[in-house]
Amino acid sequence: MNTDSPAPGPVPALSVAMSVYNGERFLVPAIESVLAQTFTDFEFLILDDGSTDGSADIVRAYAEKDSRVRPIIRENRGLVTSLNQLLEEARAPIVARMDADDICRPERFAKQMAFLADNPDHGVVGSWSEDIDEHDQPWNASGPDHAITNDEMHAVAQNGGQLLVHPAVMYRKDIVQRVGGYHAAFRHCEDYDLWLRLLSETKMANIPVRLIRYRHYAGQVSKKYVTEQTVGAAVAHEAWRARQAGKPDPTADLDTLPHIEELDAVFGEQGVASRVRARVARGILHSRNALRDEGFDIVLRHISDGGDRSGLWRTVARLLRFGEPVLAARLTAALAR
Numbered sequence: 001m002n003t004d005s006p007a008p009g010p011v012p013a014l015s016v017a018m019s020v021y022n023g024e025r026f027l028v029p030a031i032e033s034v035l036a037q038t039f040t041d042f043e044f045l046i047l048d049d050g051s052t053d054g055s056a057d058i059v060r061a062y063a064e065k066d067s068r069v070r071p072i073i074r075e076n077r078g079l080v081t082s083l084n085q086l087l088e089e090a091r092a093p094i095v096a097r098m099d100a101d102d103i104c105r106p107e108r109f110a111k112q113m114a115f116l117a118d119n120p121d122h123g124v125v126g127s128w129s130e131d132i133d134e135h136d137q138p139w140n141a142s143g144p145d146h147a148i149t150n151d152e153m154h155a156v157a158q159n160g161g162q163l164l165v166h167p168a169v170m171y172r173k174d175i176v177q178r179v180g181g182y183h184a185a186f187r188h189c190e191d192y193d194l195w196l197r198l199l200s201e202t203k204m205a206n207i208p209v210r211l212i213r214y215r216h217y218a219g220q221v222s223k224k225y226v227t228e229q230t231v232g233a234a235v236a237h238e239a240w241r242a243r244q245a246g247k248p249d250p251t252a253d254l255d256t257l258p259h260i261e262e263l264d265a266v267f268g269e270q271g272v273a274s275r276v277r278a279r280v281a282r283g284i285l286h287s288r289n290a291l292r293d294e295g296f297d298i299v300l301r302h303i304s305d306g307g308d309r310s311g312l313w314r315t316v317a318r319l320l321r322f323g324e325p326v327l328a329a330r331l332t333a334a335l336a337r
Contacts, residue, residue, distance in 0.1 A: 012068075014042035014109060015090035015173070016098055019082040020059065021049040023100035026134075026215060027058050030100050035066055039109035042096070044069045045086050050076025055100075080190050084181045090173055099167035101215045103132075108211040112170040115207060122150070123175035123202030124195070126164040127211035134217035141216070150203040157199055160237045160279060164204070166191040168212040175202050185254040188225045189232035193251075196240040226287040227280070227295035232257060234279040238272050260298070277302040285315050288322050296327060303334045 016034055020027060034044055046069060048056040056073050063069040072089065087095065094116060096109060108127065115125045128146060131139040146164060147153045153163050169191075179197045186193040198204060239251045250266050251257065258266050260280075263273040281302040284290035291299075303309060312335055319328035 012041050012043045012092045014039070014094050014096055014113065014170075015092040016042050016044045016096045016109075017083070017086035017090060018044070018046045018098045018100055019049055019079055019086060020046060020051060020055045020100040021076065021079070022051045022053045022055060024051070024054045024058060026101040027055055029103055030098065031058070031062055031069075033102075033104040033106075034098055035062075035068070036106055037104065037109045038106050039113055040068075042068060042109065043091060045072065045089055046070070047072040047082050047086055048074070049079070049082045050074065078187070080182045080184050080187060083190065087173065087176060087181055093173055094170060095173050095176070096170040097167050101217070102167045103136075103213040103215070105211045105213070108168075109170075111207055111209065111211060115205070116170065116172070119203070119205070121203050122205055124164070124169060124171040124198055124204040125207060126169045126205075127207040127209055129165045129168055129212050129214035130210040132213050132215050134215065136213075139216045145208070146206045148206050148208050150205055153204050154199060157196060157237075157240065160234070162192070163195045163199075164191070164206065165212065165214055167214065171198075172202075180252075183251070183254075185251055185257050186232045186236055188229040189236060192233050193236040193239070196236055197243075199240070200243065224289060226284055226290040227293055227298070230280045230283040230290070230295070231260065231276065231298075233283075234276040235263065237279070238263070238267060238276065242267060242269075274305055274307070277305065278307050281307065282311075285311055286318070291315070291319060291322065291327065292324065296331075300330070300334050304337075309335060 031046070046059045048059050048071070059071045059073065063071045094113070096112065098104065112125050112127070116122060126146065131141040133139045146162065147156045156163060175198065176194070179194070179201055182190040183193055195204065235251065235257055239249045243249050260273050260276055263276060264270050277298055280295065281299045284295040287295070303312070312331065316328050316331050319331060
């Protein structure tokens with residue numbers, strides 16, 4: 001059943017879009033952080049995607065207390081469908097993304113709205129993040145902060161790097177809709193594919209201030225689906241390369257991505273599958289989950305194809321620490337051949 005509150009009154013300056021699925025554990029502080037923003041002219045769309053916990057009741061309770069909250073309660077359809085529905089339902093010309101397990105700093109919306117007002121040629125603005133664990137304590141995240149300027153983002157994209165923290169992003173609704181919103185084929189990396197498509201349509205930037213507290217914990221999607229996410233991101237990058245070369249994007253109308261072995265044929269280019277396997281092999285070496293699922297076979301195929309073996313001997317030791325001696329032995333044999 002689909003239920004949502006009416007949207008009375010004047011059109012707000014900003015629509016905040018949050019999708020929730022069984023998110024009751026961290027939902028209250030996430031909602032509270034949005035409602036406590038210093039910038040107040042917004043509507044807060046919270047879509048409960050068929051949760052089986054108490055998430056929907058929490059959303060309804062906040063809708064009764066604050067008229068800015070617009071609940072959408074319905075059956076489960078998945079995150080990509082939910083994000084596109086939120087985009088369609090948003091009344092404001094600018095949309096701020098927010099996840100149900102993160103925390104906004106009070107000045108987040110004010111700073112991002114001011115940036116977009118001062119930079120009308122920019123369609124997307126994110127921010128740096130403060131990484132926290134499930135207990136709100138600092139999380140030691142590796143890697144540099146995200147690029148700041150549009151030129152820097154293009155350079156990062158060239159190397160397949162990450163561009164934006166999805167729940168920290170604010171964008172102009174019409175530009176995102178013009179590129180087709182979120183694509184269903186890129187489940188678990190739908191945001192990265194969208195950023196790469198937007199690079200050709202508008203300027204993007206990050207405010208070098210930590211405007212969101214980004215949470216890490218064992219049950220989050222990015223931890224459970226590392227292999228699928230990494231494969232999808234690699235394919236999205238190949239699609240970006242094709243577009244940059246003036247070629248059609250073979251992923252544009254797909255509902256699901258092809259198997260890695262089919263990529264050369266799909267893209268009409270030799271070497272695509274090999275590049276994707278190489279990126280996946282590099283991207284999953286520290287993931288316990290990925291090294292225990294189909295990601296391990298991708299690593300073995302990468303080795304057998306003569307791919308770069310940097311860091312793979314250390315992965316043998318890592319597998320032993322993970323309690324996987326059989327996988328460690330298989331990787332050792334592959335590296336020794």
